[in-house]
Amino acid sequence: MNARPSLSVMFFSGSVPADRTDRYRLVHDAAAAADRLGYEAIWLPERHFDVFGGLFPNPSVLAAALAGTTKRCHLRAGSVVAPLHDPIRIAEEWSVVDNLSGGGRIGLSIGSGWNTNDFVLAPDRYETRVADSRDSVAELRALWAGRRVTRRNGSGRTVEVAIQPAPLSGELPLWMTASGNPDTFTAAGRLGTNLLTHLLGQDLGELAGKIKLYRDARATAGHDPDSGRVTLMLHTLATADDAQAWTAARAPLRSYLRSALELELRASAGGGRVSGGRRIAVPALSDAVVEELLDERTRRFFDDASLLGAVPKCLAMLEAVAAAGVDEVACLIDFGPSRQLVLDSLNRLAPLARPDVEGAVNVGTP
Numbered sequence: 001m002n003a004r005p006s007l008s009v010m011f012f013s014g015s016v017p018a019d020r021t022d023r024y025r026l027v028h029d030a031a032a033a034a035d036r037l038g039y040e041a042i043w044l045p046e047r048h049f050d051v052f053g054g055l056f057p058n059p060s061v062l063a064a065a066l067a068g069t070t071k072r073c074h075l076r077a078g079s080v081v082a083p084l085h086d087p088i089r090i091a092e093e094w095s096v097v098d099n100l101s102g103g104g105r106i107g108l109s110i111g112s113g114w115n116t117n118d119f120v121l122a123p124d125r126y127e128t129r130v131a132d133s134r135d136s137v138a139e140l141r142a143l144w145a146g147r148r149v150t151r152r153n154g155s156g157r158t159v160e161v162a163i164q165p166a167p168l169s170g171e172l173p174l175w176m177t178a179s180g181n182p183d184t185f186t187a188a189g190r191l192g193t194n195l196l197t198h199l200l201g202q203d204l205g206e207l208a209g210k211i212k213l214y215r216d217a218r219a220t221a222g223h224d225p226d227s228g229r230v231t232l233m234l235h236t237l238a239t240a241d242d243a244q245a246w247t248a249a250r251a252p253l254r255s256y257l258r259s260a261l262e263l264e265l266r267a268s269a270g271g272g273r274v275s276g277g278r279r280i281a282v283p284a285l286s287d288a289v290v291e292e293l294l295d296e297r298t299r300r301f302f303d304d305a306s307l308l309g310a311v312p313k314c315l316a317m318l319e320a321v322a323a324a325g326v327d328e329v330a331c332l333i334d335f336g337p338s339r340q341l342v343l344d345s346l347n348r349l350a351p352l353a354r355p356d357v358e359g360a361v362n363v364g365t366p
Contacts, residue, residue, distance in 0.1 A: 144167055
């Protein structure tokens with residue numbers, strides 16, 4: 001059984017607010033709190049063309065902004081949709097962030113993408129996106145190590161290029177994003193990357209089995225099976241008691257799940273796949289059935305798949321995910337609760353992130 005997982009902060013939904021004055025206030029404030037309170041990392045996603053997640057079209061741009069306002073927290077992409085970009089460009093951008101942050105503070109999780117509309121940026125790569133994302137791992141490592149890669153230039157000649165500026169860090173920490181497909185867990189193990197996953201569409205028992213596949217694949221490929229890092233995204237809001245958490249989180253969580261469901265249905269209707277690589281038929285469900293389904297999903301998330309509630313409930317969940325093989329929990333905080341509740345939550349959970357941080361308990365919390 002793992003020791004209690006470390007805690008990080010994750011952004012993911014980031015619906016674009018109508019108020020244009022400071023759309024990134026929560027990002028900046030939560031990042032500052034995470035850096036001060038001892039959280040391990042700040043995870044930033046890549047999302048495109050939808051209000052749901054619309055604040056995050058490029059994680060490297062936002063990480064560069066946070067590099068100047070944080071001192072300790074790692075800055076990670078969760079995830080870079082690798083098939084949308086040339087690995088050279090990914091490595092260049094994150095080398096800049098590595099330099100801006102002083103070195104040793106960045107990491108990337110590589111995702112294959114699933115939303116067909118995202119691939120207006122690279123329409124010819126949708127069908128090969130899984131293979132492309134896995135192939136990018138070796139090239140990213142090579143570029144980060146200063147090696148040259150071959151490309152065709154504007155005049156049709158084959159040339160070799162290396163990235164500039166050179167990164168400060170000697171190694172590029174890489175994760176692979178797995179949405180539930182066991183093959184992705186195995187591929188991450190075989191490639192020797194870390195692993196980023198969630199509990200949408202899988203429970204802890206299923207996740208434990210897939211983590212075992214990951215560890216076994218690492219061992220078979222000659223990697224240390226214990227050194228790979230498993231990071232789990234969990235919706236997070238720690239409050240004074242469980243009832244307050246349910247009251248505060250129910251409506252935004254339900255709205256979040258509705259937005260996620262509608263996004264997947266739109267992707268499916270457009271001929272694409274949904275998260276995890278599955279194809280689904282658009283169901284002919286009545287509004288009443290949809291509402292009932294959302295109520296059930298919301299309650300399940302609150303009870304069994306989140307850090308929503310008082311600190312003892314959150315601690316019990318952390319112990320459960322540790323038993324499943326999780327090393328780090330990425331606390332998804334921007335699913336809808338108010339800014340003040342989110343910051344209070346980070347303060348309440350700080351002793352679980354770093355118990356040695358003096359003054360972390362309930363700093364500024366009523």
